[in-house]
Amino acid sequence: xxxxxxxxxxxxxxxxxxxxxxxxxxxxxxxxxxxxxxxxxxxxxxxxxxxxxxxxxxxxxxxxxxxxxxxxxxxxxxxxxxxxxxxxxxxxxxxxxxxxxxxxxxxxxxxxxxxxxxxxxxxxxxxxxxxxxxxxxxxxxxxxxxxxxxxxxxxxxxxxxxxxxxxxxxxxxxxxxxxxxxxxxxxxxxxxxxxxxxxxxxxxxxxxxxxxxxxxxxxxxx
Amino acid sequence: xxxxxxxxxxxxxxxxxxxxxxxxxxxxxxxxxxxxxxxxxxxxxxxxxxxxxxxxxxxxxxxxxxxxxxxxxxxxxxx
Numbered sequence: 338x339x340x341x342x343x344x345x346x347x348x349x350x351x352x353x354x355x356x357x358x359x360x361x362x363x364x365x366x367x368x369x370x371x372x373x374x375x376x377x378x379x380x381x382x383x384x385x386x387x388x389x390x391x392x393x394x395x396x397x398x399x400x401x402x403x404x405x406x407x408x409x410x411x412x413x414x415x416x417x418x419x420x421x422x423x424x425x426x427x428x429x430x431x432x433x434x435x436x437x438x439x440x441x442x443x444x445x446x447x448x449x450x451x452x453x454x455x456x457x458x459x460x461x462x463x464x465x466x467x468x469x470x471x472x473x474x475x476x477x478x479x480x481x482x483x484x485x486x487x488x489x490x491x492x493x494x495x496x497x498x499x500x501x502x503x504x505x506x507x508x509x510x511x512x513x514x515x516x517x518x519x520x521x522x523x524x525x526x527x528x529x530x531x532x533x534x535x536x537x538x539x540x541x542x543x544x545x546x547x548x549x550x551x552x553x554x555x556x557x558x559x
Numbered sequence: 560x561x562x563x564x565x566x567x568x569x570x571x572x573x574x575x576x577x578x579x580x581x582x583x584x585x586x587x588x589x590x591x592x593x594x595x596x597x598x599x600x601x602x603x604x605x606x607x608x609x610x611x612x613x614x615x616x617x618x619x620x621x622x623x624x625x626x627x628x629x630x631x632x633x634x635x636x637x638x
Contacts, residue, residue, distance in 0.1 A: 394625070398624065440573070440575075441575055441576055483573075485572060485630060486629075487629070
């Protein structure tokens with residue numbers, strides 16, 4: 338499976354994402370820069386976390402309007418798998434590839450800790466390596482992870498199984514509506530999540546709870 | 560031509576920053592402060608002179624970049 342990682346000024350989890358994809362897929366991902374208008378022929382595109390464009394205007398707002406994101410949208414429309422983590426999630430939402438918005442944490446504080454996630458839908462291409470309802474651990478590190486969607490959108494997300502990850506056991510770190518931590522688009526090939534599964538993929542990280550997400554998306558897990 | 564764009568959160572969207580400001584104002588001893596909602600202001604200088612075109616352009620700027628219409632409303636004023 339070939340993958341690509343989108344690079345934008347101000348991202349800082351790009352090396353973590355590249356390392357995770359390299360270790361799990363066995364191949365180093367291609368990298369694409371913000372001004373690139375074409376993305377190589379890959380099966381998976383990852384948008385890492387960080388603070389693209391200094392979070393100016395709104396988190397992910399300026400990144401979402403860079404040329405590379407038009408290329409990501411074209412690939413997503415063709416069915417290529419796309420994962421956005423943290424700032425990558427914010428970028429996907431701002432680009433209109435995922436519904437809703439990510440607002441300032443209700444505590445107004447930056448949160449950097451480990452949370453528990455419930456696999457709210459194990460029947461997606463990103464979660465088929467987990468059990469339904471399984472609780473996994475994942476680090477979070479963000480200031481604007483408070484997911485919001487209007488009632489109609491929320492009802493659709495819940496009804497269609499598009500809520501994939503939920504903060505579990507009272508660990509919601511940001512006030513996110515319905516404890517939403519990650520969602521997929523209606524076609525099921527674009528995932529956005531605030532937690533950082535790429536930072537929990539091997540023993541040296543203290544666990545590998547995030548590994549099955551990448552194995553699932555890369556077609557390695559059953 | 561000068562324009563001012565005001566971006567505010569839609570009704571029903573929680574505003575924790577506004578809430579914190581509200582508490583801070585009360586803490587400073589200002590009585591009678593009700594709900595506080597915060598937003599953004601953009602002052603934009605435009606080189607053209609056609610007001611109708613400017614208004615259409617400014618609305619397009621809001622829809623495409625300056626406001627996130629999922630959670631925000633905007634108002635355009637041309638001076």
